Amino acid sequence: MGGRDTDIVLLDENGIRSDGRKVNETRKVSIKAGVLKNANGSAYIEFGDNKILVGVYGPRDVHPKHMSDTNTGIIRCRYHMTPFSVGERKNPAPSRREIEISKVIKEALEPAVMLKQFPRTAVDVYMEVLQADGGTRCAALTGASVALADAGIPMRDLVAGCAAGKAADTIILDVNNEEDQAGQADLPIGYMPNLEKITLLQLDGILTSDEYKKCLEIGIDGCKQVYEIQKKALQDKYFTTGGNNND
Amino acid sequence: MNSEKNRHVIPGEVIVSGNYRSEQNTFMIGEKIISSIIGLSDIRDGGVRVIPLTGGYIPKDDDLVIGKITSHSAMSWQVNINSCYDGMLPASDVFGRDFSSHSDDLASKLANGDLIVARIVNADMTRDPLLTISGRELGKIDSGELIQISPSKVPRLIGKRGSMIQMIEHATNANVTIGQNGLLVISCEDSNGLIKAINAVELIEEQAHVANLTDKVNEMLESKSD
Known part of the structure; x- marks a missing residue:
């Protein structure tokens, strides 16, 4: 963070970013629901150059038994980066960073999933990052909520994830890897669009309070754009295969 | 989307707002009734429910289920009812009130692998759902x-x-x-x-x-x- 001494031009004089986007534009997002046969629910998401596969199991028995809760179900998340997801081979063992991201994604999904309906059970969410390009936690969160809905687990709302940030002294939407490395701040947001509630908010870097407000505003706007794609992914799987328009 | 009555909905989508009752797979925030699942909304007699298009089985009271005996203890059988909870069929349900764990052998009535048609007596989720096979059309399945x-x-x-x-x-x-x-x-x-x-x-x-x-x-x- 804060590395201003790079020679990459993050923003040119026309307000175009290093990958050709405008400041308030997200990368191309595409989601496909139900891609895995053996998982109860699944999703594959491409968020720019991020490629993430998510599988959901459950509700199912909790093992080890001592983790189960008699009052509510529990949700367990595993965010993992494959060794080939980054330029230099990544050690497949869970790193400090992956453990943290697993935890924040779990906490970002918990308010959305109605776990009280399934006491003594667990919902397991496995996220495999096949290719990483900055903003994987938001992408993984977005994919995970589609996979949960695909598994038929009752939810209050889908959770959409998108980051905002600051690079070249400008507030930008959906920070990519270069902007994350060389930029000044990164603000990942998890947002439930129908309930208008934030479930994930982290900030890496320094923002003034005005900048923060602007970041949050365009970040939420980004989440709403991502939500439309989530919605479409579920509609494509469940509603477009015949049926809908022939009554 | 179809008519107002039967619509495809996803979690978080508002089905209807106004004076309605929230039923299966929906919840209320203020006057809005919101779906919690992917499915088809169904508004009938002032009640709103969503018929799911995906998801596993969650036991409910009075449901008729078909299960497979997986094991038994001295007092009850464990029944796989294709759900995240195993069903429990108490021995007294089959042997009657004078069941004694000394003289009666559970395996003589229902062995592992037997299929039964059962009704769920109690599914309050605090413990495994309780089953019964006493009743019309309930009991062991012999053929089919x-x-x-x-x-x-x-x-x-x-x-x-x-x-x-x-x-x-x-x-x-x-x-x-x-x-x-x-x-x-x-x-x-x-x-x-x-x-x-x-x-x-x-x-x-x-x-x-x-x-x-x-x-x-x-x-x-x-x-x-x-």
Whole structure:
């Protein structure tokens, strides 16, 4: 963070970013629901150059038994980066960073999933990052909520994830890897669009309070754009295969 | 999207707002009734529910289920009811009140692997759902074809007030026992009727989301009557 001494031009004089986007534009997002046969629910998401596969199991028995809760179900998340997801081979063992991201994604999904309906059970969410390009936690969160809905687990709302940030002294939407490395701040947001509630908010870097407000505003706007794609992914799987328009 | 009454909804989508009752798979925030699941909304008599298009079986009181005995202790059988919770069938339900764990052998009545039709007596989730096999049409299954479908498609198979399943039964002379947990047993004296009934069930499972399914099934049932 804060590395201003790079020679990459993050923003040119026309307000175009290093990958050709405008400041308030997200990368191309595409989601496909139900891609895995053996998982109860699944999703594959491409968020720019991020490629993430998510599988959901459950509700199912909790093992080890001592983790189960008699009052509510529990949700367990595993965010993992494959060794080939980054330029230099990544050690497949869970790193400090992956453990943290697993935890924040779990906490970002918990308010959305109605776990009280399934006491003594667990919902397991496995996220495999096949290719990483900055903003994987938001992408993984977005994919995970589609996979949960695909598994038929009752939810209050889908959770959409998108980051905002600051690079070249400008507030930008959906920070990519270069902007994350060389930029000044990164603000990942998890947002439930129908309930208008934030479930994930982290900030890496320094923002003034005005900048923060602007970041949050365009970040939420980004989440709403991502939500439309989530919605479409579920509609494509469940509603477009015949049926809908022939009554 | 279809008419206001029957719409495809996803979690978080507002189905309707105003003076309605929130039923299955929905919840309320203020006046808004919101779906918690992917499915078809159904508004009837002021109540709003969503018929799920995906998801596993969650035991409910009074549900008829088909289960498989997996093990037994001195006092009860464990029954796999195709859910995240195992069913529990107490020995006293089969042996009567004077059941004694010394003199009565549970395995003599129901062995591991036996299939039963049972009703859920109590499913409050604090403990495993309690089953009973005393009642009409309940008990051990001796014959028939066991078929598994997705539990979310059971309402479609039954149809409005049982219309779909009655149609299949009439056309094939088969007897179909449907467990709410997605397991069903079809028995039929005529092997052609059995095959036809199985095909009809498979068609419904495959095309549960399609409208006018009743007509399609009817067409299929009538087509190869020779």
